[in-house]
Amino acid sequence: MSTPPPGTPLPPLAGGTGGPAALRPLLDTVLDALHQGALARGGPLPAGGPGPVTERLLDAVGPALPATGTGAEEALRTLVRALAEGAADPADPRCAAHLHCPPLAVATAADLAASALNPSMDSWDQGPAASALETHVARALAAEVYPREPAPDALLTTGGTEANQLALLLARERHGPVQLVCGANAHHSLHRAAWLLGLPEPVAVPAPTGVVDPAALDEALTDLHHPLLVTATAGTTDTGGIDPLPDIADLCARHHAELHIDAAYGGPLLFSDVHRARLHGLSRAHTVSLDLHKLGWQPVAAGLLAVPDATTLAPLGHQADYLNADDDTEAGLPDLLGRSLRTTRRPDVLKIAVTLRALGRRGLADLVDRTCAAAQHLADLIENTPGLELHDRPTISTVLFRPTRATDDDIATIRRTLLTEGRAVLGRARADDRLWLKATLLNPHTTPSDLEALLSLLSHLSLPEGSTHR
Numbered sequence: 166m167s168t169p170p171p172g173t174p175l176p177p178l179a180g181g182t183g184g185p186a187a188l189r190p191l192l193d194t195v196l197d198a199l200h201q202g203a204l205a206r207g208g209p210l211p212a213g214g215p216g217p218v219t220e221r222l223l224d225a226v227g228p229a230l231p232a233t234g235t236g237a238e239e240a241l242r243t244l245v246r247a248l249a250e251g252a253a254d255p256a257d258p259r260c261a262a263h264l265h266c267p268p269l270a271v272a273t274a275a276d277l278a279a280s281a282l283n284p285s286m287d288s289w290d291q292g293p294a295a296s297a298l299e300t301h302v303a304r305a306l307a308a309e310v311y312p313r314e315p316a317p318d319a320l321l322t323t324g325g326t327e328a329n330q331l332a333l334l335l336a337r338e339r340h341g342p343v344q345l346v347c348g349a350n351a352h353h354s355l356h357r358a359a360w361l362l363g364l365p366e367p368v369a370v371p372a373p374t375g376v377v378d379p380a381a382l383d384e385a386l387t388d389l390h391h392p393l394l395v396t397a398t399a400g401t402t403d404t405g406g407i408d409p410l411p412d413i414a415d416l417c418a419r420h421h422a423e424l425h426i427d428a429a430y431g432g433p434l435l436f437s438d439v440h441r442a443r444l445h446g447l448s449r450a451h452t453v454s455l456d457l458h459k460l461g462w463q464p465v466a467a468g469l470l471a472v473p474d475a476t477t478l479a480p481l482g483h484q485a486d487y488l489n490a491d492d493d494t495e496a497g498l499p500d501l502l503g504r505s506l507r508t509t510r511r512p513d514v515l516k517i518a519v520t521l522r523a524l525g526r527r528g529l530a531d532l533v534d535r536t537c538a539a540a541q542h543l544a545d546l547i548e549n550t551p552g553l554e555l556h557d558r559p560t561i562s563t564v565l566f567r568p569t570r571a572t573d574d575d576i577a578t579i580r581r582t583l584l585t586e587g588r589a590v591l592g593r594a595r596a597d598d599r600l601w602l603k604a605t606l607l608n609p610h611t612t613p614s615d616l617e618a619l620l621s622l623l624s625h626l627s628l629p630e631g632s633t634h635r
């Protein structure tokens with residue numbers, strides 16, 4: 166084995182008492198590079214589309230693993246700048262396609278501390294305080310969902326996908342191979358979870374208006390064999406619609422079906438006095454998925470699966486002698502393995518805890534209210550713009566619209582043109598058998614004039630040559 170030449174400095178560590186001093190100058194470099202990259206981009210995303218964007222990135226980056234390193238400063242400057250220059254930045258009001266939120270600065274700063282300390286949430290001896298904080302915050306958030314239960318709990322997940330998977334897994338462990346019954350508007354991750362868990366093919370109930378039709382659900386539940394698990398959505402991906410939760414909960418009770426509510430998008434309406442009532446019925450679900458990396462302004466990942474009683478989670482219990490030996494558990498070391506299917510796990514709770522404390526319920530409610538108000542304002546603008554058609558008034562913060570004379574092909578082309586020219590990131594959704602442009606507003610800083618500017622991008626685009634008008 167060859168030893169490095171004497172005097173070669175070892176790269177400093179992030180932790181310990183020396184970590185902050187080592188990090189400080191590197192953070193200056195990172196922050197400068199973020200700033201420079203955003204300036205160079207000058208818009209919501211880089212222009213040119215995948216070919217040129219990839220080419221510029223590879224030109225800037227060079228070989229991924231050079232024989233001799235360039236040093237921390239240079240590597241951070243080059244890569245962070247290149248990534249920022251080539252980013253689709255949800256902090257730009259013209260980046261509004263997906264449930265892709267602009268993270269709060271306070272949450273992002275907290276996430277740095279999580280990286281520096283690097284607790285791992287699979288055993289107490291890798292994160293003594295972090296694991297205590299996780300349970301504390303998870304239970305508090307679960308109590309928002311289940312305010313009348315004595316011992317609600319929640320698991321931290323990588324997002325709605327993992328939360329939905331866990332919900333199906335817990336239902337299967339309680340009842341055997343459950344038949345999933347979900348709306349045609351349900352998130353695709355539920356289908357994948359059913360597939361992954363070896364469950365029967367889900368039965369899809371029509372959602373002709375964008376939300377589940379209770380009469381159709383009643384009919385489906387009458388015909389199907391038990392055990393049944395119904396999933397409802399509070400905040401659909403396409404329109405932001407909220408299924409009629411109380412009606413669905415009543416039907417589940419009548420048909421002895423369990424209920425999972427996927428509130429990945431809409432869940433944080435709970436914080437708002439103005440909007441909480443829309444989630445009426447949420448607490449009647451056996452499990453609820455939430456995502457704070459959507460309407461919660463967290464950097465990815467910040468998902469939760471809430472349950473009304475901590476004992477519901479018992480089926481996830483698992484033993485590995487090196488992590489949770491029986492004698493350690495008996496001696497009082499908390500057993501963390503049953504709080505996830507993952508092993509090594511980031512303390513995503515830290516940024517969440519810091520945000521909850523920094524903003525409080527009122528601060529979070531204010532962000533939710535502003536975001537929903539921006540969507541209402543965008544809908545008003547669309548209704549008052551000749552040549553634009555609004556699909557429907559927004560339920561949360563998703564607004565579907567289209568130029569009146571456009572065909573579906575035009576809509577798809579308009580979206581890609583805006584992407585390629587680096588002007589805007591808008592989504593697309595099919596509703597009422599037509600394709601719509603989709604703005605998913607998640608930026609509480611968005612102003613009325615930002616929204617006007619977003620719409621004016623469309624009036625500057627002429628419809629593609631030869632488009633056949635409807």
Ligand SMILES: *Cc1c(COP(=O)(O)O)cnc(C)c1O
Binds near residue numbers: 323327400430
């Ligand atoms: C975003 C979303 C998901 C998936 O969540 P991820 O965080 O992307 O894993 C599931 N269901 C709904 C309703 C969503 O909005």
